[in-house]
Amino acid sequence: MSLKARFLFYLALVHLVFGVVAWILLRDQRLWLLPLELFFIVSFVFAWQLTRRLSEPADMLRTAVELLDSGDLMSRFRETPQPEVNRLIRLYNRMVDHLRDERVANQEQDSLLRRIIALSPSGIVQLDYDGRIQSMNPGACEILGVSEDAARGQGLESLGGALARELNGLGEGEARMVTIRGRRKVRCRRLSFMDRGFLRTCLMFEELTKELHASERGAYEKLIRTMSHEVNNTSGAVISLLESCLAYGEQIGERDRADFESGVGVAVARTRHMNEFMRSFADVVRLPAPDRKPGSLEALLRDVARLFEPECERLGIRWRWQIEDGVRTVLLDRGQMEQALVNIVRNAIDAIGEDGDIAVTLAMEHDVPTLLIDDSGGGIPPEVAPRLFTSFFTSKPNGQGIGLTLVQEILIAHGFDYSLETVAPGRAGFRIRFFDQAPR
Numbered sequence: 041m042s043l044k045a046r047f048l049f050y051l052a053l054v055h056l057v058f059g060v061v062a063w064i065l066l067r068d069q070r071l072w073l074l075p076l077e078l079f080f081i082v083s084f085v086f087a088w089q090l091t092r093r094l095s096e097p098a099d100m101l102r103t104a105v106e107l108l109d110s111g112d113l114m115s116r117f118r119e120t121p122q123p124e125v126n127r128l129i130r131l132y133n134r135m136v137d138h139l140r141d142e143r144v145a146n147q148e149q150d151s152l153l154r155r156i157i158a159l160s161p162s163g164i165v166q167l168d169y170d171g172r173i174q175s176m177n178p179g180a181c182e183i184l185g186v187s188e189d190a191a192r193g194q195g196l197e198s199l200g201g202a203l204a205r206e207l208n209g210l211g212e213g214e215a216r217m218v219t220i221r222g223r224r225k226v227r228c229r230r231l232s233f234m235d236r237g238f239l240r241t242c243l244m245f246e247e248l249t250k251e252l253h254a255s256e257r258g259a260y261e262k263l264i265r266t267m268s269h270e271v272n273n274t275s276g277a278v279i280s281l282l283e284s285c286l287a288y289g290e291q292i293g294e295r296d297r298a299d300f301e302s303g304v305g306v307a308v309a310r311t312r313h314m315n316e317f318m319r320s321f322a323d324v325v326r327l328p329a330p331d332r333k334p335g336s337l338e339a340l341l342r343d344v345a346r347l348f349e350p351e352c353e354r355l356g357i358r359w360r361w362q363i364e365d366g367v368r369t370v371l372l373d374r375g376q377m378e379q380a381l382v383n384i385v386r387n388a389i390d391a392i393g394e395d396g397d398i399a400v401t402l403a404m405e406h407d408v409p410t411l412l413i414d415d416s417g418g419g420i421p422p423e424v425a426p427r428l429f430t431s432f433f434t435s436k437p438n439g440q441g442i443g444l445t446l447v448q449e450i451l452i453a454h455g456f457d458y459s460l461e462t463v464a465p466g467r468a469g470f471r472i473r474f475f476d477q478a479p480r
Contacts, residue, residue, distance in 0.1 A: 055084045113140040162246040219426035225249050275311045282308045330373035344381045356395040364403035370474040380450040383443040384470045391417025414469030419462040
């Protein structure tokens with residue numbers, strides 16, 4: 041029973057008791073009894089009206105609580121003839137209007153934020169209070185190579201892969217550039233935010249492979265063009281002067297003539313070698329668009345292996361072949377792809393030195409022709425892995441640092457996916473996936 045009902049019951053009971061007492065005392069004096077009973081009735085009616093008006097604020101509060109509990113922020117109260125109640129009504133209406141505006145603004149901002157996160161190419165992963173994955177945007181799914189449904193509720197370590205391990209190892213507020221599979225560059229950051237009074241973690245990562253490659257390519261193109269221009273202009277004039285000097289050889293005594301001609305010849309040859317050296321750099325910049333035609337990958341691989349057969353026999357390097365039946369032909373520029381494979385095999389031979397093996401595996405993986413060339417050259421040192429495809433970087437004593445750069449340019453021009461990493465203890469492997477079109 042409500043407080044209002046109990047109070048009305050109390051008023052009725054009191055008036056009834058007084059009425060009964062008055063009847064008992066004044067039943068012989070009807071002249072006084074009738075007015076007194078009428079007074080009791082009027083008093084009860086007045087008390088009931090007064091109680092109803094006094095209970096209006098409580099009734100309004102109860103209704104307001106029910107509306108707020110149901111989430112209804114659209115209903116408003118009308119003002120009454122009572123000023124005290126109207127103050128409460130106006131306060132409630134202003135509060136509801138403010139809450140409604142705040143809710144609409146938060147919903148709009150939340151909707152905008154969700155759309156931005158969904159459309160962002162950057163990966164965004166939110167972890168729950170226990171450090172498990174709660175949500176991932178499409179960018180994160182693409183970069184990590186896993187669906188949101190499969191990852192939800194899992195720890196980062198369960199996803200596997202180099203990127204997941206790096207993300208799991210990030211400290212609070214730490215940002216790091218991570219190299220994946222020898223070539224992919226991903227910038228990662230770990231952030232924290234408050235959610236309902238508790239600290240939660242958000243991981244953000246962005247793939248910068250294309251942007252960094254374009255920036256790097258622009259830088260070394262400018263450098264190579266400048267160097268080639270200066271060297272070619274200088275060497276051409278130097279060679280011309282040296283060859284002119286040879287004409288004066290007859291004026292030198294026979295005793296010194298041979299040394300003179302030999303010295304000038306060495307200078308000319310060295311200058312020509314310097315021209316060829318610069319031309320090898322310029323070839324990377326002047327790489328033409330591939331003339332793609334259907335070609336057999338197995339036949340191309342056999343031809344490349346045939347080029348290195350004498351050297352491999354001399355060094356004791358064995359070839360192991362694993363060619364799967366049914367590998368389809370691929371659209372490629374045979375000349376460019378042959379040059380790329382020559383560089384890959386050359387690196388494998390240099391890494392092995394003597395007495396080792398080169399394994400060639402060609403198969404269909406997820407309906408994509410895939411090639412893996414791995415060698416027993418000791419694998420890739422951790423300090424070298426992040427810089428593998430950096431222009432002019434080399435771990436060889438006499439290397440130029442353009443071999444892998446040329447390979448990268450050829451594969452990117454073809455739209456093929458590639459990676460270079462340690463595939464087994466002591467074995468480095470170069471993997472190429474021959475897509476019909478550039479992968480996403």
